Amino acid sequence: MADASIIPADEPRRLAAVRRYDILDTPPDGAFDRITALAARRFGVPISIISIVDEDRIWFKSHHGVPVEQIGRDPGLCASAILSNDPHILTDASIDPRSLANPLVAGDFGLRFYAGVPLTTDDGHNLGTLCIIDKEARPIDQSQIDDLKDLAAIVMDQIEVQLSARQAVSQAELMAKEIDHRVMNSLQFVSGLLSMQSRALDDPDAVDHLQLAANRVAAVAQVHRHFYAEAADHASCIAFLRRLCADLESILGRKIQVSGDEGNIPTTSVQPVGLLVNELVTNAAKHGQGVIEVRYEIExxxxxxxVSDEGRDLPKDFDPAAASRSLGMRVVTSLTRQLGGELTSGHRPDGGTCFKVSFQAQP
Structure with missing residues (x-):
């Protein structure tokens, strides 16, 4: 636990600010590494560090000239540097009363010179420092201190820009989900209207066409719903298909069996795969018989x-790419192109029809 004598009075709020910027334990960043390299060259010192002071450690976002990524908070001079908004300067730490007992000074490391400028947020919290370090005592003049303060301000500007970028992405994702939620609700509303209209008609062919349209719209709504349940960059396609086909079963009134290989694919591929399943399963429910099988294979x-079904056979010369008069096949062909894949069709050994979409998943 950090020494109580070097804990800022507003420590809980300061730590909350550290968490807000979500910078701890993030990967190396060239923007920060260039600043520490520049600082080391500008001041002629072997070591330059961008530090973030955590509850019980000092973590280095960039560390030029030293291989370590963090140290304990107690011996760290940066923990003292964040107590004030002014630069923390030790021109000869071996004789400075503030640092005589510090392990970095008295121990094998042999620190002699330290100059650190706090990284201060807009609301006045010091996250850490930009500091320069030498194992030899040396002077520093006001113009050099001003340069170090300017570099620290650039570091803080970069931290603020990265926070703003993350917030913008998060807001955009939230808006996209809200828009899609409204689209899904609209699709379900349209599906309901079509179903209501079909029940008001006496012509069996018209009823069948309207109900088919209602089912297709409702199924697309479910594809959207399950797609936006995936929050990561990659998702399990087989898990997605199981959830989707469970909904399609109730919409189409047909048994759908899902099997295949476990494995993740980019979420950018999930939606076209879901829409393909929707079209092929809807087509199988309309023209085929028995259980509809959906299988996903990964090699x-x-x-x-x-996607295959029982009880119907395609003409021997059937070409999916040439079956352009069917809206469903036009949609399937377009989605296959979107995946950069190939669509083929054939016959199951036990009778029935099989459609296969092959594609390469992007890493």
Missing amino acids: GNQHALI
């Missing part, structure tokens, strides 16, 4: 979606 980066 390396080669992926395949296979």
Whole structure:
């Protein structure tokens, strides 16, 4: 636990600010590494560090000239430097009363010179420092201190820019989900209207066409719903298909069996795969019989979606790419192109029809 004598009075709020910027334990960043390298050259010192003072450690966002990534908070001079908004300067730490007992000064490391400027947020909290270090005592003049303060301000500007960028992305994702939620609700509303209209008609063919349209719209709504349940960059496609097909079963009134390989694909591929399943399953429910089978196969980066049904056979010369008069096949062909894949069709050994979409998943 840090020494109580070097804990700022507003420590809980300061630590909350550290958490707000979400910078601790983030990967190396060239923007910060260039600043520490520049500081070391500008001041002719072997070591320059951008530090963030955590509850019980000092973590280095950038560390030029030293291989370590963090130290304990107690021996760290940066913990003292954040107590004030003024630069913390030790021109000869071996004789300065503030640092005589510090392990970095008295121990094997042999620190003699330290100059640190706090990284201060807009609301007045010191996250850490930009500091320069030498193992030899040396003077520093006001113009050099001013340069160090300017570099620290650039560091803080970069931290603020990265926070703003993360907030903008988060806001954009939130807005996208809200828009899609409204789209899904609208699709469900349209599906309901079509179903209501079909029940008001006497012509069986018109009823069938309207109900088919209602089912297709409702199924697309479910694809959107399950797609936006995926929050990560990659998602399990087989888990997504199981959830989707469970909904399609209730919409289409047909048994759908899902099987295949476990494995993640980019979420950018999940939606077209879901829409493909929607079209192929809807087509199988309309024209086929028995259980509809949906299978997802993975071999390396080669992926395949296979949808088959029982009880119907395609013409021997059937070409999916040439079946352009069917809206469903036009949609399937377009989605296959979106994935950069290939669409083929055939016959199951036990009778029935099989459609297969093969594509390479992006890493």
